[in-house]
Amino acid sequence: MNFHFQSIFALATPIGRSALHLHRISGENIFEILSPYVVLPNTRKQLNLTQLAEKSQGKAHTRYVLIIDKDNNEIDDVVLTLFPAPKSYTGENIVEISVHGNPLISAKLQSLLRSIGMRDAEPGEFTQRAVLNGKIDLAQAEGINQLIHAETLGGIELARNTVEGVLSRETEEIRGQIINILAYLEAHIDFAPDEVGEYEPASLLPQIQVVLERLEKLHSTFSSGLKMREGVRVVLSGKPNAGKSSLYNSLLRYDRAIVTNIPGTTRDVLEDRLVIQNKDFVLLDTAGIRKTSDEVEKIGVERSLKSALGADVICLVIDIHELDCTQIQTHILSEVGHFCDEVRLTEDQKIILVISKQDLLSDAQLKMIQKFNDNFSIIVKDLSFKKCIYEHLILISLAENQELCKVLVEYHQVFTGAVNKKENPTLISVRQKDKVFNAISTLEECGKLISVRDYPEKIASLINHSRHSLEEIVGEIHLDNVLEKIFSTFCIGK
Ligand SMILES: Nc1nc2c(c(=O)[nH]1)N(C=O)[C@@H](CNc1ccc(C(=O)N[C@@H](CCC(=O)O)C(=O)O)cc1)CN2
Numbered sequence: 304m305n306f307h308f309q310s311i312f313a314l315a316t317p318i319g320r321s322a323l324h325l326h327r328i329s330g331e332n333i334f335e336i337l338s339p340y341v342v343l344p345n346t347r348k349q350l351n352l353t354q355l356a357e358k359s360q361g362k363a364h365t366r367y368v369l370i371i372d373k374d375n376n377e378i379d380d381v382v383l384t385l386f387p388a389p390k391s392y393t394g395e396n397i398v399e400i401s402v403h404g405n406p407l408i409s410a411k412l413q414s415l416l417r418s419i420g421m422r423d424a425e426p427g428e429f430t431q432r433a434v435l436n437g438k439i440d441l442a443q444a445e446g447i448n449q450l451i452h453a454e455t456l457g458g459i460e461l462a463r464n465t466v467e468g469v470l471s472r473e474t475e476e477i478r479g480q481i482i483n484i485l486a487y488l489e490a491h492i493d494f495a496p497d498e499v500g501e502y503e504p505a506s507l508l509p510q511i512q513v514v515l516e517r518l519e520k521l522h523s524t525f526s527s528g529l530k531m532r533e534g535v536r537v538v539l540s541g542k543p544n545a546g547k548s549s550l551y552n553s554l555l556r557y558d559r560a561i562v563t564n565i566p567g568t569t570r571d572v573l574e575d576r577l578v579i580q581n582k583d584f585v586l587l588d589t590a591g592i593r594k595t596s597d598e599v600e601k602i603g604v605e606r607s608l609k610s611a612l613g614a615d616v617i618c619l620v621i622d623i624h625e626l627d628c629t630q631i632q633t634h635i636l637s638e639v640g641h642f643c644d645e646v647r648l649t650e651d652q653k654i655i656l657v658i659s660k661q662d663l664l665s666d667a668q669l670k671m672i673q674k675f676n677d678n679f680s681i682i683v684k685d686l687s688f689k690k691c692i693y694e695h696l697i698l699i700s701l702a703e704n705q706e707l708c709k710v711l712v713e714y715h716q717v718f719t720g721a722v723n724k725k726e727n728p729t730l731i732s733v734r735q736k737d738k739v740f741n742a743i744s745t746l747e748e749c750g751k752l753i754s755v756r757d758y759p760e761k762i763a764s765l766i767n768h769s770r771h772s773l774e775e776i777v778g779e780i781h782l783d784n785v786l787e788k789i790f791s792t793f794c795i796g797k
């Protein structure tokens with residue numbers, strides 16, 4: 304399928320002063336249209352781009368040239384690359400021109416392009432053409448958009464994975480399985496039982512089950528993908544003065560939060576990105592939790608509890624350095640107990656018990672901690688959320704948080720495990736997730752019709768719905784308004 308569109312151009316790099324500006328031009332006849340304005344720097348002889356494209360045997364070709372305007376005035380000396388169709392990003396002929404990065408020079412080039420019948424590209428229009436010309440599918444196009452907008456390393460990894468076609472291939476395979484199921488039904492719609500055997504829809508159930516499981520697995524990748532893109536949320540909680548803000552600063556490696564020895568120092572929730580071993584986290588520091596009559600601190604405590612509710616991982620920071628050895632175990636248990644009374648955790652949240660101010664602990668206190676850890680599972684066995692609690696206490700100080708970092712990385716793996724391997728397909732947009740959801744619901748509906756031995760026509764029609772939902776993920780069905788909505792979020796020039 305090849306569409307014939309007006310030629311378009313756009314500045315593909317940011318507007319402003321920079322070393323270079325890269326302009327991108329796409330269209331069917333652009334080599335012919337541009338040739339009169341492209342000359343060799345020394346001889347000023349016109350360069351025939353059409354011939355050059357033919358000589359390059361369909362491959363990209365780069366030259367150093369001069370661009371001149373209609374009055375033969377030089378616009379700039381540039382590097383120009385041709386990508387002859389169909390081997391280009393859009394599948395049409397493409398010319399890329401990199402000029403010196405001055406907005407005035409770019410404006411001159413753009414007015415030349417407008418004056419020779421080309422128009423400014425809409426956001427995402429190059430990629431839209433790539434989709435319409437079958438160079439990439441819609442899921443890959445969404446990947447390209449996210450590759451540009453990703454704000455985390457994890458986001459880039461997921462987007463690259465989609466651009467590479469991992470999700471498209473998974474969708475295609477599931478679609479193949481659905482078509483196999485359809486084939487059985489179509490056979491019974493078109494042929495008599497003596498030709499294709501008795502109509503026994505229940506025989507389809509195992510196949511439908513296989514597809515459903517695969518779709519459900521795919522559906523679940525959206526939320527793990529979100530954690531991968533946005534970062535696993537880690538909240539530092541605990542009593543005032545426990546050392547939360549100190550830990551916050553040492554994890555971030557800069558003096559972000561105010562630290563004093565006055566309990567109740569932190570009031571607002573602080574939020575920052577944290578990367579440990581290339582894994583993305585969102586780290587939150589919060590007000591120490593206690594009963595207080597101070598109006599401002601009270602609001603701080605409320606916000607602190609609310610942050611803990613929304614966290615994936617809670618580091619409950621506990622300061623025991625002033626306690627007598629005999630009190631340590633009971634104290635830790637009661638702090639965890641109180642915290643869990645305040646914050647109703649869900650089963651998929653994790654808590655790490657962090658013992659702060661290691662440098663201030665006596666040998667006897669350290670021994671007690673060791674003893675606690677040796678019997679950890681027995682000691683915490685009566686706590687209501689013991690399944691959420693990391694398997695032992697972790698000691699930290701201003702100078703030492705390595706073990707904690709190691710555990711955070713382990714938890715990152717737990718929260719993103721389903722999607723953080725290169726070969727795993729991941730849903731990266733709500734649109735894709737909704738399509739998979741539709742495919743699942745219609746297939747489930749099928750199960751019901753089969754159990755009452757409904758007509759093959761009715762079952763086939765539902766299965767077809769399911770198949771269409773999958774096809775929409777990769778955009779085999781082009782709906783103008785869908786395309787418009789997707790590409791409107793792109794950058795101009797992409
Ligand atoms: N200068 C420049 N840099 C760029 C791009 C670009 O278009 N231009 N890209 C764009 O976003 C990205 C790279 N992606 C690209 C994807 C496909 C083709 C392309 O021309 N593909 C042809 C030919 C392949 C070949 O010669 O082997 C094809 O697929 O047929 C170019 C770039 C990032 N950097």
Ligand SMILES: Nc1nc2c(ncn2[C@@H]2O[C@H](COP(=O)(O)OP(=O)(O)OP(=O)(O)O)[C@@H](O)[C@H]2O)c(=O)[nH]1
Binds near residue numbers: 542561662699
């Ligand atoms: N010696 C020592 N002192 C620490 C350590 N961590 C924190 N402190 C001190 O403990 C006091 C309280 O630290 P913060 O980090 O402000 O405690 P917080 O939990 O944020 O307190 P609030 O904001 O009031 O809830 C400060 O005086 C810190 O210098 C540590 O590892 N070793």
Ligand SMILES: [Mg+2]
Binds near residue numbers: 548560561569589590
């Ligand atoms: Mg603090």
